[in-house]
Amino acid sequence: xxxxxxxxxxxxxxxxxxxxxxxxxxxxxxxxxxxxxxxxxxxxxxxxxxxxxxxxxxxxxxxxxxxxxxxxxxxxxxxxxxxxxxxxxxxxxxxxxxxxxxxxxxxxxxxxxxx
Amino acid sequence: xxxxxxxxxxxxxxxxxxxxxxxxxxxxxxxxxxxxxxxxxxxxxxxxxxxxxxxxxxxxxxxxxxxxxxxxxxxxxxxxxxxxxxxxxxxxxxxxxxxxxxxxxxxxxxxx
Numbered sequence: 435x436x437x438x439x440x441x442x443x444x445x446x447x448x449x450x451x452x453x454x455x456x457x458x459x460x461x462x463x464x465x466x467x468x469x470x471x472x473x474x475x476x477x478x479x480x481x482x483x484x485x486x487x488x489x490x491x492x493x494x495x496x497x498x499x500x501x502x503x504x505x506x507x508x509x510x511x512x513x514x515x516x517x518x519x520x521x522x523x524x525x526x527x528x529x530x531x532x533x534x535x536x537x538x539x540x541x542x543x544x545x546x547x548x549x
Numbered sequence: 550x551x552x553x554x555x556x557x558x559x560x561x562x563x564x565x566x567x568x569x570x571x572x573x574x575x576x577x578x579x580x581x582x583x584x585x586x587x588x589x590x591x592x593x594x595x596x597x598x599x600x601x602x603x604x605x606x607x608x609x610x611x612x613x614x615x616x617x618x619x620x621x622x623x624x625x626x627x628x629x630x631x632x633x634x635x636x637x638x639x640x641x642x643x644x645x646x647x648x649x650x651x652x653x654x655x656x657x658x659x660x661x
Contacts, residue, residue: 469649492648534579537582
């Protein structure tokens, strides 16, 4: 079964550094998402992306965050200048449509540790 | 801000027992999804409920959406060790939207 793949599985970075988290969505999917989960907290929506532009973003997704689909297969999340509170598990997801009958398929996540 | 509260957060029972996990909100959701998440993996969708009062069954798992579409429950009959895991509910606030609001999860342990 096709799956969403994320790399790296674990990223350690120093505060203030830029990080890029990478995702390869399922090939025929058109909608892409980033969610994150801080340790011990709920999974939170960050951003949705369709047709090469952001469809919706949360309050968490401030100017330090950006997303890109650089080559038609990868979907990236960039954090420009990481903060300690950015430490979390970041999940990429994709779906074939926007409705409830096009379920989200999640990757296994990238654990980001900011020191 | 829409919130989903799951209860209990932790549940440990013996194999063969029944259990119910609850997901409650003061907000109306257009649909509600239940996920299962294994350690080191992303959430995997179990079911989506859309209509108020809807009941869906997945083998020994029964999912119900409240009449007012503000709450949902997951009932497991004759729990087995293989049911052990983290169960998450997530609501969609706009028809068709995939901006999900998640509950905090229920960590279920079934003891042999």
